[in-house]
Amino acid sequence: MRNFTTVHDVPDLDKLLDKALKVKKDPFATSGLGKHRTLGMIFLNPSLRTRMSTQKAAQNLGMNVISMNIDQDGWALELNDGTPMNGKTVEHVREAAAVMGEYCDILAIRCFPNLKNKDEDYGEQILIKFMKYCKKPIISLESATLHPLQSMADLITIKEHSSTRKPKVVLSWAPHIKPLPQAVPNSFAEWMNRSDVEFVITHPEGYELHEDYVKHASVTHDQDAALKDADFVYVKNWSSFSDYGKILSKDESWLINNKKLELTNDAKVMHCLPVRRGIELSDEILDGPSSLVVHQAANRVFAAQTVLTEILEHNFNPNGTAKNF
Numbered sequence: 001m002r003n004f005t006t007v008h009d010v011p012d013l014d015k016l017l018d019k020a021l022k023v024k025k026d027p028f029a030t031s032g033l034g035k036h037r038t039l040g041m042i043f044l045n046p047s048l049r050t051r052m053s054t055q056k057a058a059q060n061l062g063m064n065v066i067s068m069n070i071d072q073d074g075w076a077l078e079l080n081d082g083t084p085m086n087g088k089t090v091e092h093v094r095e096a097a098a099v100m101g102e103y104c105d106i107l108a109i110r111c112f113p114n115l116k117n118k119d120e121d122y123g124e125q126i127l128i129k130f131m132k133y134c135k136k137p138i139i140s141l142e143s144a145t146l147h148p149l150q151s152m153a154d155l156i157t158i159k160e161h162s163s164t165r166k167p168k169v170v171l172s173w174a175p176h177i178k179p180l181p182q183a184v185p186n187s188f189a190e191w192m193n194r195s196d197v198e199f200v201i202t203h204p205e206g207y208e209l210h211e212d213y214v215k216h217a218s219v220t221h222d223q224d225a226a227l228k229d230a231d232f233v234y235v236k237n238w239s240s241f242s243d244y245g246k247i248l249s250k251d252e253s254w255l256i257n258n259k260k261l262e263l264t265n266d267a268k269v270m271h272c273l274p275v276r277r278g279i280e281l282s283d284e285i286l287d288g289p290s291s292l293v294v295h296q297a298a299n300r301v302f303a304a305q306t307v308l309t310e311i312l313e314h315n316f317n318p319n320g321t322a323k324n325f
């Protein structure tokens with residue numbers, strides 16, 4: 001594995017998950033693997049879990065970590081070529097990413113969508129330019145369209161808590177007061193479509209996700225039908241893809257509570273966090289026995305550590321030289 005920006009970067013998902021479970025059992029088994037290697041973590045947007053879990057993962061491998069809130073602490077970045085830089089932008093991504101590549105062996109970046117221009121967001125302009133100009137392995141810490149470290153942690157969590165061979169997993173839209181990206185549901189769908197699960201997506205009309213991510217999932221606007229016999233319910237808000245970035249519904253009847261869970265097969269409830277209590281998910285679920293939200297967050301460490309391990313093993317020689325670049 002050279003980069004980790006989508007499930008398509010993973011050649012063998014089962015192998016990766018087995019490795020993650022081994023890493024979780026013994027997180028310090030390869031504590032020297034990252035010695036003298038530097039992970040750069042670049043944030044254009046806020047984070048709690050991604051920042052702390054990825055830093056902890058790197059430290060478990062003996063890596064150095066440089067973290068930067070580039071939107072606050074760095075020079076304003078220009079992404080477009082040929083634009084005279086006589087406005088707010090001070091530094092071009094061509095130089096910024098190249099320089100970061102000189103300081104870091106692996107670069108991880110968080111870059112949310114603006115939710116105004118679908119083509120720009122789904123073109124993943126920032127991520128792709130960093131991959132092009134940095135010339136070092138890149139890890140997505142959540143991009144405009146995907147959040148693969150979250151999805152990997154989610155899949156580890158499902159594996160750990162599943163009591164059937166092929167669980168029914170339901171991705172259920174939830175109301176929210178702000179328009180949120182489609183990155184988490186897109187990514188979750190990508191990973192579920194590569195897994196041996198019965199996968200159902202339920203949302204109000206107008207919230208259809210991009211077909212590239214929905215793929216083999218069953219889609220229904222009837223939440224109760226979707227919840228029937230579910231083993232896992234993944235709750236998440238997202239804004240409209242077709243009416244791009246818009247809120248089309250705040251229908252509170254979509255809020256998952258204990259009454260709704262009676263339809264399920266004693267389902268476990270998941271959410272990537274942060275979550276607005278009482279808006280996106282009920283207190284009784286978050287405080288009750290069915291919630292897996294903290295387990296998911298805990299597994300972010302082992303997802304990140306496994307990905308870092310894969311990249312370190314496949315791209316660097318033990319003597320410190322890079323293998324492929």
Ligand code: CP
Pocket residue numbers: 046047048049050051142150272273274
């Ligand atoms: N789930 C997640 O990515 O959390 P943060 O935004 O806090 O990193």
